[in-house]
Amino acid sequence: MTINKNNPPPVALITGAARRIGAAIARMLHRNGYNIIIHYSSADNEAAQLADELNAARADSAHLEKMNLLDSAQLPALIASAAQRWQRLDALINNASSFYPTPVDEIKESDWENLVGTNLKAPLFLSQYAAPHLQATKGCIVNIVDIHAERPMRKHVVYSVAKAGLVALTKSLARELAPSVRVNAVAPGAILWPEQDMPASTKDSILQRVALQRPGEPDDIARTVNFLINDAPYITGQVIPVDGGRNLNI
Numbered sequence: 001m002t003i004n005k006n007n008p009p010p011v012a013l014i015t016g017a018a019r020r021i022g023a024a025i026a027r028m029l030h031r032n033g034y035n036i037i038i039h040y041s042s043a044d045n046e047a048a049q050l051a052d053e054l055n056a057a058r059a060d061s062a063h064l065e066k067m068n069l070l071d072s073a074q075l076p077a078l079i080a081s082a083a084q085r086w087q088r089l090d091a092l093i094n095n096a097s098s099f100y101p102t103p104v105d106e107i108k109e110s111d112w113e114n115l116v117g118t119n120l121k122a123p124l125f126l127s128q129y130a131a132p133h134l135q136a137t138k139g140c141i142v143n144i145v146d147i148h149a150e151r152p153m154r155k156h157v158v159y160s161v162a163k164a165g166l167v168a169l170t171k172s173l174a175r176e177l178a179p180s181v182r183v184n185a186v187a188p189g190a191i192l193w194p195e196q197d198m199p200a201s202t203k204d205s206i207l208q209r210v211a212l213q214r215p216g217e218p219d220d221i222a223r224t225v226n227f228l229i230n231d232a233p234y235i236t237g238q239v240i241p242v243d244g245g246r247n248l249n250i
């Protein structure tokens with residue numbers, strides 16, 4: 001998308017944007033001229049600080065939306081409110097995610113509802129409700145998936161299935177919403193370690209399988225999202241791994 005300073009700024013809704021990778025995406029798109037709808041669920045302080053930071057850099061350029069994405073009855077209101085804030089919506093970035101292990105003999109229906117709810121169901125319905133707004137602006141959707149959508153993560157059956165579904169959703173919606181809306185995905189490798197405890201030995205063994213021998217940074221994901229939105233008018237239905245070469249099967 002070419003941003004013309006005489007036009008009103010384009011608007012991006014980023015789910016789970018208060019912290020970590022979502023916040024890096026918010027800052028990156030904001031630096032590139034977007035007004036940002038910061039969706040979050042529990043991170044009130046981080047969300048408010050990020051909104052203050054963006055609004056200080058450019059007045060009236062960031063807006064907060066708090067919502068538990070598992071409350072699917074509220075999803076239409078999230079999109080309506082986001083699109084209403086500046087009377088347009090140009091990009092939906094489905095970044096929010098729950099993540100925890102579900103060994104096969106311990107999976108409960110509530111795990112399915114939680115992990116599929118955030119990683120697949122919410123992106124599907126947010127995309128459905130956002131589609132008319134994105135069609136009006138020739139906008140796009142970027143889904144944040146995972147390299148483990150392709151090669152499932154041990155002991156993470158439900159999460160891996162949900163992200164695999166999100167890859168399928170990306171390709172399916174790219175087909176359904178073309179030619180007016182592009183839909184792509186970014187598949188991070190090891191970028192930020194999960195906030196739950198992870199032994200140092202596990203981290204070492206993961207990094208040994210990364211060709212570049214180090215974790216990535218949130219900005220590696222943010223730059224790729226920005227590329228797909230602003231600099232890739234002929235790319236749709238693609239999944240771009242950003243994993244330091246982990247998929248080389250080292």
Ligand SMILES: NC(=O)c1ccc[n+]([C@@H]2O[C@H](COP(=O)([O-])OP(=O)(O)OC[C@H]3O[C@@H](n4cnc5c(N)ncnc54)[C@H](OP(=O)(O)O)[C@@H]3O)[C@@H](O)[C@H]2O)c1
Pocket residue numbers: 015016017018019020021022040041042043044067068069070094095096097098099118144145146147187188189190191192193194
């Ligand atoms: N970190 C990595 O190295 C890595 C690797 C592969 C893939 N990814 C993918 O990249 C994306 C960002 O990763 P991350 O590590 O930054 O994510 P994260 O910190 O695990 O989660 C991002 C946000 O999702 C929100 N969220 C979780 N459950 C929610 C719910 N029920 N309703 C609404 N929001 C909810 C949380 O918002 P609140 O904090 O406001 O509650 C959280 O801050 C995710 O899609 C993840 O699967 C990350």
